[in-house]
Amino acid sequence: MDGLKDGIILCEFINKLQPGSVKKINESTQNWHQLENIGNFIKAITKYGVKPHDIFEANDLFENTNHTQVQSTLLALASMAKTKGNKVNVGVKYAEKQERKFEPGKLREGRNIIGL
DSSP states (O other): OTTTTTSHHHHHHHHHHSTTSSSOOOOOOSHHHHHHHHHHHHHHHHHHTOOGGGOOOHHHHHTTOOHHHHHHHHHHHHHHHHHTTOOOSSSOOOOOOOOOOOOHHHHHHHHHHTTO
């Protein structure tokens, strides 16, 4: 967690998956630069497709308080990367959308079974 706190590794990671996602990575040791890196990482993974409920808050990492949420975010990012075709050995591939089309007669029959 201490190695991720400054956000540099995270920004470099998302730039590997999606080049140009984070334009400027701050190498400074000042707290607000580190928080800016983490914020830029969060914005970039949101654009990459990670769902908002899977993403940690910047303070979870910066203040070293919620390790589980940070780990969950990294797993969700790995899963999204795997889904997009990147060779990642962690996470699961998300399912494709499955559309189902039922005939109107079958839909009417269902109304008799399920109280609509």
